[in-house]
Amino acid sequence: MDYATLTSLKPSEFEDAAGGYRTVGAMASEAKDDVESQIIAGMRKTVDGQAVLEGEAAEAAVVQLRKLATNFHYTQVECALITTALNSLAYELRAAKDKLDAAVEDAEAEKFTVGSDGSVSYPAAGDKVDGKVPEGGTVTGSAKGKPTNQPIDPTADANDTADALERQAANIHPNPNYGRAVAIANRIAQAIYDATQADEKWAPKLRTLKADDDLTVAAEDWADAKGDTGGVRSGAKEYLDEIKPPPKDGDPKSNADWWKGLSGQEKADYISMYPDSVGKLNGLPADVRDEANRAVFEEKRAEYQAQYKDIPEEPKPKYVPSGRTMRYSDEWLEWHQKYEGKRAHLKSALDGMKAIQKRFDRTGEDGLPEAYLLGFDPKGDGRVVLANGNPDTADHTALYVPGTKTHLGSIDGDLNRGATLWRESQALSPGDKISTITWFDYDAPDQVPNATSDKYAEKAAPNLREFLDGNKAAHEATTGGAAHTTVIGHSYGSTVIGDAAKYRSEYADTWSDPLPADDVIAAGSPGMQAEHAADLGIDPDHMWAMKAGGTGSDDWFVREGGRNVGLGGNRVIPTDREFGGHVMESDSSDHGGYWNVDEHQKPSVSLKNQARVIVGDYKGVTLE
Known part of the structure; x- marks a missing residue:
């Protein structure tokens, strides 16, 4: 990113885009709820124990509607991630833009000129030398990256050394404007550097936030969503740190007050970035905990399904002759020691998730109301x-x-x-x-x-x-x-x-x-x-x-x-x-x-x- 681009940049446009995705996500959430609690529930309605709609066609329609509800849920989760990512990008770009605007404003106050490339020109000033006032000039700033502790800078003090050299140069320069111009040029360069870093960080992350080009939300998609969440969360740390966290070891009343004090966007960010934490907080609204826990539920189900699928088949034969008796085969014993306990745990967990999903699917059956998942692990x-x-x-x-x-x-x-x-x-x-x-x-x-x-x-x-x-x-x-x-x-x-x-x-x-x-x-x-x-x-x-x-x-x-x-x-x-x-x-x-x-x-x-x-x-x- 260059000076001209950052000068004309409007971070609010990214926030507007984030708002659009938030709206789409909210619409997807409402659509999911309508499909599950209204349409499917209506089709499951019974009168005197007899289903109003029944038969193969009705069951097939319910199956397709459940898939549609899953698609809406996935859309809701991904839109929430994109919203947070765009807001974080806007937050970082605005910080860089504010740095730039402040530096340019200080340059104008000093009667300096900022060039189209971000360089700073300063006028002649200072005590005469050989009868002449020291001439003005143009300087180009340099940005400071974060300390890396790499072999080239093992003590991580390269930035401090650069600052000391610049101060020394300014002190001996005959034109007093030189040092001030360098300082302003460095601020401009730093702002451009920060904006470039934000752009380079978020561009690939945003490109990964897309689904397959099919209409099926598979386990792999939910696994990707979990990875996407981690990527956005790590990238948005500074933005998320601005949101007041829940009280540490807070009681339910404190949790409720904390949640009530957040803005709508802050609530959405917290649910999308920390669903596991939000889902466990006693005192929060049931629909909030349900939304968070259902995201965790889908991601964990995908994770456990993948792990279960990766377990090798049980070796056969299980027993082999040993003299006049039989013993376990070496291959089976090795498999048993390595995989049997894990397989039993995964199967039990997946059976439980199947039961939870079955309850979700029964909404409307005999008037059964919507289910709220208030805790899941x-x-x-x-x-x-x-x-x-x-x-x-x-x-x-x-x-x-x-x-x-x-x-x-x-x-x-x-x-x-x-x-x-x-x-x-x-x-x-x-x-x-x-x-x-x-x-x-x-x-x-x-x-x-x-x-x-x-x-x-x-x-x-x-x-x-x-x-x-x-x-x-x-x-x-x-x-x-x-x-x-x-x-x-x-x-x-x-x-x-x-x-x-x-x-x-x-x-x-x-x-x-x-x-x-x-x-x-x-x-x-x-x-x-x-x-x-x-x-x-x-x-x-x-x-x-x-x-x-x-x-x-x-x-x-x-x-x-x-x-x-x-x-x-x-x-x-x-x-x-x-x-x-x-x-x-x-x-x-x-x-x-x-x-x-x-x-x-x-x-x-x-x-x-x-x-x-x-x-x-x-x-x-x-x-x-």
Whole structure:
């Protein structure tokens, strides 16, 4: 870039272009939402359990519409990247342009002339030498690059040396204008250099922000999007540093206030550049977290699919003769050691992602509302927090915490329980807005013996407590009030709730800050680490418990096992009268049957009682 180009440059034109891409991205986002929550949901509509539209043609149309929604989502993500890239380019060019304009203004004040090549001419001045005033002249500046610590400049002091030489030259020059002209010329050269660097940095990055020339958004495209995000984020560091970051270790209220204080563009930049961080921030609006987490979801799914595909096929034969017996082949043992654990993890994670996608695709089925992905992480056993309906605007919100053996690969059943709770609650209170959340954001015990320890619940407590606080903060920021909230713990999940009720966060006013929930339900609970509901700060009139089967059932073993190993305070568990809560009627015959419906979709007594609590119909609850 030269002097004339930078002089005529208008950074606002790049910002205008960024605004155009932002508009396109917003339109793509709205189109995606319309396709998923309006068109597909409308096609999935049922009347008396019978689909309004069905058949091969209808299913084929739904498949194509889902692909279209994916295309819109990808467009939204890429447009957000381009918007940030263009704004960052404009930011860097404006900084360079401001440097240039300031240097030219100072030159004019000194009565210097700036040439078309950026050189600076200065007039004669100074004490006479041999009877003549020292003549004027023209100087060309030089820019300083950043220290490189390369062999040619091992001490990284070349710029300092150059500055010292220039000062020395100015001091001995007979014309006092010389030094000032050199300084201004250097500023002009530096501005041109900075603008050139910005142009050379962003031109190739912007060229890479384009999709394939087909209509299919494949895993490779999402993998590219993740790489694009990293490239734009590293290039836009100075621009992004101008945006106020979220409070370090902030509580949900602080997070909500931080988000509220950002401009629309700053919010868009933060979502596109830091989706993983935004998606985890309790207190932010549900639709914001959903947008961020869905981007992470698509990128992680593409990454895991690629890794799974790259694992070599299992060698055959697995066994080879060894005397009169058989042994594992050397090739299989080598493969097993190197790949089996990784393959099992990837498959489990991909199965979980498939279940999440299936829930996305079920929007509209039997009236099921839009899903909000409020948390997602495939590492380890995985993490999923998914809401049916927007909890920020709900009149009634229920949060379901699963128990032992839960992991990402098995999350399908837990997501179905959340959807079942929504359907029955909505049926009981059709005039209200309902949101039911499957909350799996902790390391659940992998085996029943591990569930005898409270350490898993104790570690999970801060996560659950802060999510509930964040849910309350987001709802208050949206509606000005709080929703009626019910927390449901199944099995060890109820132990997690007990520890969350006792958890004192760093920002809590007192140890006994009540759990931000109106009602608590414990289904098949092995104990909540307390002797009485009141010990947890829970009003006994709003503590509910259920049990399944008779003596010797799997549910009985869970409850009595928890009692005997100490998960129940002083061997008291929630279904005991002395715990102080209500014991609801249940017709479940086993530990996992609390959410059953029959072949005619008629809800079980257990499910109906939970739904009555969720919508606040306490008089309708049937007790043992």
